[in-house]
Amino acid sequence: MRISDKFDELKINGDGALIAYVCAGDGDTTGIVHALIRGGADIVELGLPFSDPIADGPTIQASIERALDAGMNPDRYFEMVKGLGVDVPLVVMTYYNLIFKRGLERFVKDCKDSGITGVIVPDLPPEESGELGGYCEGNGVDLIFLIAPTTTGGRLEDILKRGTGFLYLVSRLGVTGARDDVAGSTKEVLDRVKTDKPKAVGFGISSGEQAAEIIKGGAQGVIVGSAFVDIIASGQDVVRRLEALAREIKSSLG
């Protein structure tokens, strides 16, 4: 399913999107993804683990390490995604070297063939993205860009022009990881980014209360990662708790 179709559907219902991140290969990924969708996740962002994840905080770093130790690799990743059998948009989040090594064209084709309709690459700024962007466009896959509190002026305009699917607004300076508050910079970024494309806010969101505040602030979606990964890391009652947290956050987005 294309990301834009999902946002159109949500718009009709006046709903905000819950975009859930987990790292593939850390735990029973198929069971985890289905639990998140049962809880109400509208889009699932499935991490493809890389050995040197510089944009991630300790929670997701540890998840990536567990996934790599368990043997996750790009071949197994696409194989696994093919077998998921879900009807929400799937997005791959990974670092550029894995894409580069596989070959840009092959990577994007693998995405398309396995049912992935969006790509997020945290270490690929628009300046370096021309070639990958071309393959994505040719294959009906969205290349999703990040916008940081430090993104301004001509660079912001460039990203607004290039970005497809949704715009990933980074709510604060720093790496991924759950926090209790909503950063003051979030509202500022939301106000500053003027576009018709859907805006989703990530980095630090862990509760329905925070998520509601962000939707009220003008976002069309929230991205939640570390809070889910914390549950996976605990190994306790994982599937039930993931579903419950997804439901709690989703119910606050209406």
Next chain:
Amino acid sequence: MNKKQKGKFGRFGGQFVPEVLMPAVKELEQEYERFRDDPEFKQELDYYLKDFAGRPTPLYHARRLSEKYGIKVYLKREDLVHGGAHKLNNTLGQALLAKYMGKRRLIAETGAGQHGTATAMAGANLGIATEVYMGAKDMQRQRMNVYRMELMGTKVIPVTSGSQTLKDAINEALRDWVSNVEDTHYLIGSVVGPHPYPTIVRDFQSVIGNEVKQQIMEKEGRLPDSIIACTGGGSNAIGTFYPFIADTEVKLFAVEAGGSGMESTDKAALHSASLCVGEEGVLHGARTKILQDPYGQILESHSISAGLDYSGVGPELAYLAETGRIKPANTSDDEALAAFHELSRMEGIIPALESSHALAYLAKVAGSGELGEIVVINLSGRGDKDLETVLEKGAL
């Protein structure tokens, strides 16, 4: 291939960093353009290089070594720079740049502690708060360097993620920079990372090659036939080579760490020879040659010398190797150790294990005629820091 593209060396280099950092690397690019030729900045840096770092360093004719190998061997004595290695050339330059840019805090990564120590020196001297990320394993192995940094008022932060060594320290320093980009300068220790770092560090280290050029003309009235430098990230190598790039009659040898063998296991290479056997990829912000598995996961590297123990190499070196201007080579842990002992005994100079790799290349190929009649070896550092490693090898 577009050679003129900003921040690229052929297709190598670039800026593969998180969006949060893009404005920072662009700011650094602009500010460096502004200050690099600023007379006041240059004068101040010259002053520190001379009176604080002890430049210029001698170009020393190693007589006994020359006799043994039958060619004239000159050693560029970077081991005599304050702190015992070439590292201070770069940290003084960048710390001063950070001061001109109004940054209030320096962060750096360090492997064995040499770059961390050089950053601590520059930070203390210029009065800028300094924090250094260092792998927890490296901190145990290099307690004295940790203490040296702390003596100079630097906070050393242990890195417990990943393999707990240099590449993880860089990851952690990047994460810090992402969080504190507004008031912090990330002082990278080698010609790696996103543009403009490979250019900035090369320029600050080019003082080595510029001095060599002047000194060899004074002593020999001509350029050397070849120059040898050890190469990890490659800052001492490119700093020595750069002023000679256009002098195509001078052969340039970049000697990497051959470690304990040129093979790799699932997660680690037994060497650090990215130029020799690495494949193209993107690591720490730049497209370059890296050690990686078939999927693109970064392999841990190995060398007896911590300063060469890195899974990547500067993008400009990758480009120069591809165009054939520099020749990549490698010498093993054992060959470096033998050269370490040889220079100590024959010349009364204890070289760093890093520099010992360059010396070992002399021993390896001097007989072949490949080096010509006059060779300059960059003695990038002194070996006092390595005594414990050498003792462990029980090699006397």
